[in-house]
Amino acid sequence: MEPTTARLSDSWRHCVGTGRLNLALRSDYRESLALVQRDIGFRHIRGHGLLSDDMGVHRKSAVDGGTRYSFTYLDQVFDTYLELGVRPFVELGFMPSSLASGDDTVFWWKGNITPPRYPSEWAALVRAVVLHLVDRYGVDEVRTWPIEVWNEPNLVEFWKDADQEAYFRLYETTARAVKDVDAGLQVGGPALSPGSDDWWAPFADFATRRDVPVDFVSRHAYSSGPAQHIPFGTYQTLEPPSSLLDQFDAPRKHLAGTALAGLPVHITEFNSSYRPDNPIHDTAYHAAYLAPVLVGGLDLVDSYSYWTFCDVFEEVDVPTSVFHGGFGLLTHRQVPKPTYHLYAFLARMGPLVLACGEDHLVCADDDGRVTVLAWQPVGGTAAPDVPDRHEVRVSVPVVGTRAFVRRERVNEHDGNAFAAWRELGRPDSPDTRTFDLLRDCARPAVEHRSLAVDGGRVELVLPLARHEITFVEVRPVRPQEHTGLDDRRLLGGSDDRLVAEHER
Structure with missing residues (x-):
């Protein structure tokens, strides 16, 4: 990089x-x-x-x-x-x-x-x-x-x-x-x-x-x-x-x-x-x-x-x-x-280029958001066929102790209305419901997670499927205190039961 x-x-x-x-x-x-x-x-x-x-x-x-x-x-x-x-x-x-x-x-x-x-x-x-x-x-x-x-x-x-x-x-x-x-x-x-x-x-x-x-x-x-x-x-x-x-x-x-x-x-x-x-x-x-x-x-x-x-x-x-x-x-x-x-x-990429390589571009915003565009390299007709998986590794700067990472994927299956159209039998003139279905299938697949920040950086390992382009957004997490909130009590458990569980 x-x-x-x-x-x-x-x-x-x-x-x-x-x-x-x-x-x-x-x-x-x-x-x-x-x-x-x-x-x-x-x-x-x-x-x-x-x-x-x-x-x-x-x-x-x-x-x-x-x-x-x-x-x-x-x-x-x-x-x-x-x-x-x-x-x-x-x-x-x-x-x-x-x-x-x-x-x-x-x-x-x-x-x-x-x-x-x-x-x-x-x-x-x-x-x-x-x-x-x-x-x-x-x-x-x-x-x-x-x-x-x-x-x-x-x-x-x-x-x-x-x-x-x-x-x-x-x-x-x-x-x-x-x-x-x-x-x-x-x-x-x-x-x-x-x-x-x-x-x-x-x-x-x-x-x-x-x-x-x-x-x-x-x-x-x-x-x-x-x-x-x-x-x-x-x-x-x-x-x-x-x-x-x-x-x-x-x-x-x-x-x-x-x-x-x-x-x-x-x-x-x-x-x-x-x-x-x-x-x-x-x-x-x-x-x-x-x-x-x-x-x-x-x-x-x-x-x-x-x-x-x-x-x-x-x-x-x-x-x-x-x-x-x-x-x-x-x-x-x-x-x-x-x-x-x-x-x-x-x-949606940030305005400042942090890094550029043969399969990725990394950019940043002034507010600390980092964006990554990555793709599987392909070479045209004379090039060897590409594998079904390509891995991109990038290290991005993040302020704080944790980062929220959101990823969107487009490949031979995800975010690919052309693939869905072929599976539908290649209709020449889709009806309204089929057009709605095709637009739904054209949406990129989305995944998200929380990652720990180590030494001011987050290490991203991005496995890409065949012919994939992917967009990743990394945002610093700034935790806010909400008194009384405890996700362990979502089903109504009491404070006494939680203390007992903790003591065991």
């Missing part, structure tokens, strides 16, 4: 991902986000489709071809976010069909991926949207919202022909339009997918040569191999969790020595699999797999945004079952997955 004295970074919950923004108009989505904010409390939220047709921002008159901007849906979405305590991380895309230069689209909801037919109209749209946000929410507020230009332009699926020069032109037009509204607004990109680190040098050169505003850089990180398709699902191999941390660190390495060196780095999407139908997302293995990533990424980047907070999400198709391998921390109807508990546990 390596001792430290650092403050726990907030980068792990700086941002979370969401399906396209139009989905925020649904009650299931809003209920899920309210629960996530209550238990975890993300700072920003990022999703696709702000300018896609189903948000209805860019309108063309069928009578005279005139343009009007409608913010009806946008206002409802952003108002909801702010009411729930999360700020937008604004992704500008995809192209409104009335402004697009072609018909190429992505996803079943058909987000247009082509450049604007007229860059000046695109610039006018960006200025109008950003100006509306500033007018509605105030410039000081909107200055705290990063504004990202497009999504994964290095992939042909998301940007016509993955044309680098065309993206650079779009970026310049967009960044200047944002700064036209207010120079203090944050704008950045290029939101690269994994495997395209050869874009970094040209992006830095372009921004320097053209003196284009870049306030932050962004990329995505996934650790899965090629898709192995089955009906309504996908399996994939997984690289070790450390591969995600290597991807987090890549922008700084590739931009070292350039004019963009030292800028904030945001990983605006990350997960194990890049598929929204891979069952790995629903498992206890997934929580154990990502635990060292959440802890290891704390000081690598300014944010790393889990993709996504819930399964109200539609890309390749509409989900056909409550558990379907979706990206979400929650299923539809708010059933927590094991990875949800990983985030909720981390949200």
Whole structure:
């Protein structure tokens, strides 16, 4: 256990991902986000489709071809976010069909991926949207919202022909339009997918040569191999969790020595699999797999945004079952997955880091409470299978003579609604009582005890089951005197009988 004295970074919950923004108009989505904010409390939220047709921002008159901007849906979405305590991380895309230069689209909801037919109209749209946000929410507020230009332009699926020069032109037009509204607004990109680190040098050169505003850089990180398709699902191999941390660190390495060196780095999407139908997302293995990533990424980047907070999400198709391998921390109807508990546990850690190791993180509060997050290390597809038991030993400081120790466990059985769902026969559309049952089975197992403090410390021996993550809270016990209370008299025994028993 390596001792430290650092403050726990907030980068792990700086941002979370969401399906396209139009989905925020649904009650299931809003209920899920309210629960996530209550238990975890993300700072920003990022999703696709702000300018896609189903948000209805860019309108063309069928009578005279005139343009009007409608913010009806946008206002409802952003108002909801702010009411729930999360700020937008604004992704500008995809192209409104009335402004697009072609018909190429992505996803079943058909987000247009082509450049604007007229860059000046695109610039006018960006200025109008950003100006509306500033007018509605105030410039000081909107200055705290990063504004990202497009999504994964290095992939042909998301940007016509993955044309680098065309993206650079779009970026310049967009960044200047944002700064036209207010120079203090944050704008950045290029939101690269994994495997395209050869874009970094040209992006830095372009921004320097053209003196284009870049306030932050962004990329995505996934650790899965090629898709192995089955009906309504996908399996994939997984690289070790450390591969995600290597991807987090890549922008700084590739931009070292350039004019963009030292800028904030945001990983605006990350997960194990890049598929929204891979069952790995629903498992206890997934929580154990990502635990060292959440802890290891704390000081690598300014944010790393889990993709996504819930399964109200539609890309390749509409989900056909409550558990379907979706990206979400929650299923539809708010059933927590094991990875949800990983985030909720981390949200309850103290602010001061006492120790960090390959299978644990120990933190403390100012009032003497000590918290431990521990997990069984797993290594991806090529790693040896893990044993059914893993033991973590940590020594924690405690003031006083006794400590109250509370532990919550999530593994292949405990706190695992996916396991319960399989035991129930994998119902596609559970009824209300079954949903209640699944939520009950999703609760972590809880145990508690009192331990003696020896030399100002408590020695914790934590046996972890297969693929387990566990959260431990240690509190100093401060006994209070209650005259007359004697637990030996719970059944009404007399003082005389207790004295006689003592004398014997």
